[in-house]
Amino acid sequence: MTNTATQEFVYVVKPVLVTSRGWFQVILNYYDENHKRKQPWRSLNIQDKPGNKNKAKLKARKIAEEFERELNTPKVNEEVIQCTGQDKIIVKTVENKAKMLYGDYLLNEWLPFVKSSLEITSYSGYESKANIITDYFNNLNITVENLKRADIKDFYTYLQKTRNIKNKTVNRYHSVIHKSLEDAISEFEILDVNPAHGLRKKEEHYISNYYKQKDLELLFSVAKGNFIELHILLASYYGFRREEVCGLKWTAIDFEAHTITVAHTVTHAMVNGKYTVVKKDRCKNKTSNRTLPLIPFIEELLKKEYKKQQENKLKYGNSYKNKENYILVDEEGKLIRPDRVTRRFGELIEDKKLRKIEFRQLRHSCATLLLANDVPLEDIQVWLGHSDIKTTQIYANSEVVNKRTPAKVISNVLSNKKSV
Secondary structure, three states, X not given: OEEOOOOOOOOOOEEEEEEEOOEEEEEEEEEOOOOOEEOOEEEEEEEOOOOOHHHHHHHHHHHHHHHHHHHOOXXXXXXXXXXXXXXXXXXXXXXXXXXXXXHHHHXXXXXXXXXXXXOHHHHHHHHXXXXXXXXXXXXXXXEOOOOOHHHHHHHHHHHHHOOOOOHHHHHHHHHHHHHHHHHHHXXXXXXXXXOOOOOXXXXXXXXXXXXXXXXXXXXXXXXXXXXOHHHHHHHHHHOOOHXXXXXXXXXXXXXXXXXXXXXXXXXXXXEOOEEEEEEXXXXXXXXXXXXXXXXXXXXXXXXXXXXXXXXXXXXXXXXXXXXXXXXXXXXXXXEOOHHHHXXXXXXXXXXXXXXXXXXXXXXXXXXXXXXXXXXXXXXXXXXXXXXXXXXXXXXXXXXXXXXXXXXXXXXXXXXXXXXX
């Protein structure tokens, strides 16, 4: 008998340098023996700052070379299968997942396993965190079976002290680690105990950054005429989330009944380094799907916007892009992407030297302003679409059913227009 254990396939890894949230990452592009494309990510722990790009390129190339060498190294654990009636022995590689580097298990085994059960936005969040986790633990050569509770605690300290990540976000990393290890026990059957159990970090007391009335009025004045002016006004007057603002369609507006309905959202996700717009005919939760009174000031602006879009449709003809009837589009009818809204808002705040807040904190500002003007928390909960009033209490700082009470207050306070 002859032993025919040969390696016919050679892996070739090509690194692609990208940035995510201000940090350099590398995508390790390669095809497996089944000609299926793989694109695991690795964090480089190098910030995207002037002078760092060449350093990042060198590190990305080194990581790709090491990864390629690892892929092409024959596995140690082998199972010999005797094929009856055949004059040969087949040597089948059987990988012991418990002996895998924890990061490799996370990216190559666990993520593909959970992908089908997650929405694209959730998977995107898992993937980005898994890459940071992988980079950290693989650099320490920690395998699944050797991962200790102290190693995980050290990782949380690294996130906070080196990457300046807050407890709330550390908890999200913890969720990824904990779930992956739970599945290592129940699904992959390679562990008996979860070393991450009971390590959930304590939440910091949340202090929302927000604008008061004068801040908002100044913001409105400097945003006048800007392509995200309506985004800002809708987020401030109604406390709409960014995905709710971007997802508004003309079918959500009833000019006869004077109402605005939140029922569709637009957000984005990064999957394998590719930006993807995610559109949903539903909101974050059931209570987020809501119909509210149209504030007269906002109604007039929407009517002007509708008229402008009709003119643009005639101007651009068949090349006009807005086939899905979105409200917040550019002149050619292209949807204004959520990431562009966030980026432009930050630029506007910086250019006009306003106190720095994030776009999402306009929602907090709306809640706080309503509370300051004696609107009951229960009414604000409905106005913002919160499923739990505890969330409303967090959003509405102490300096926040009847839907018309918030409409009257926000209209009177911010625009001095006739209330609904």
